Amino acid sequence: MTSTPTSPPRLDPVDALVQLTFAVQTVIGTVAARHELSITQLRMLGILRDREPGMLELSRMLTLEKSSVTGLVDRAQKRGLVARTGADGDGRAVHVRLTARGRRVAARLTEEVTDELSALVAGLPARDRDQLTRIATRVVYDRAAHDGIDLDEGRARA
Amino acid sequence: MTSTPTSPPRLDPVDALVQLTFAVQTVIGTVAARHELSITQLRMLGILRDREPGMLELSRMLTLEKSSVTGLVDRAQKRGLVARTGADGDGRAVHVRLTARGRRVAARLTEEVTDELSALVAGLPARDRDQLTRIATRVVYDRAAHDGIDLDEGRARA
């Protein structure tokens, strides 16, 4: 033991970030499982809240192969959460959108994740919570810019 | 567009945390995939760096069913990364430990994750990186305490 009982714990920067991530993933996974959904399905529903992407577009957003997305959408569709719509002018393209039921489920998931993540950071001083949000936002935007992705692209509204 | 070009983006606190998490998971997943490992296998190897837990203990640390861990350890064992050792006094218990090869792989994974996560936060001012580490550490320790888990329990050394 090199630390005294009162010294604040100090994790390795990488460990801290990784373990924070696993904690958040566990929270999200628990919420998803409560609705018999996987984290991937939850992510997809989250994405579809304000977009109606094509399959390929969706695969890029989820960082998955298009064939994986076929199965993902198949299963969500079978459960009445999403629908495929034959698109605009392109006879090949298919767009994916939430059904009314999917929208209700997505809203509920958002609520529950918000509640549980709020609980996760409830022990932090308000100032630290703000810092965390600010810093996380910056990392996310920096990364998106680095990857040439516009986070607001294709959204229904800003 | 409600924001001016120069206003810093401001995500919803929950979105920011969730998206940061997905970004980190993507980084970890990429490193793992490079070695043909899943994130779960990577996590397990990380845990085993300084512990030799029983199967049940391991399942708790990974938040998985014990039967899931059986398969996980089976596959890692088949690849020569871990070994099962019949334990101390208890004839039922099995302990899991890294092989020499597993240890080398774990070290390499740690290195690569460190490099890539460093890149992820490289755009942040040093002060923000420190804040992120401090806040993440606190969340992780708070959560562990909340769940009655001692993060240093069972470790070879502090």
Added chain:
DNA sequence: TATTGTTATACTCTATAACTATA
């Protein structure tokens, strides 16, 4: 009886490769 671990079974998730249909 309770605990530790494995086995049997059934899904979901994922990728690769080959395919269909449209552009």
Added chain:
DNA sequence: TATAGTTATAGAGTATAACAATA
């Protein structure tokens, strides 16, 4: 030819339930 999407196939990951062995 190129692009959007699906199908076929195979393996990993996961849970539930039933089981074996030890405590």
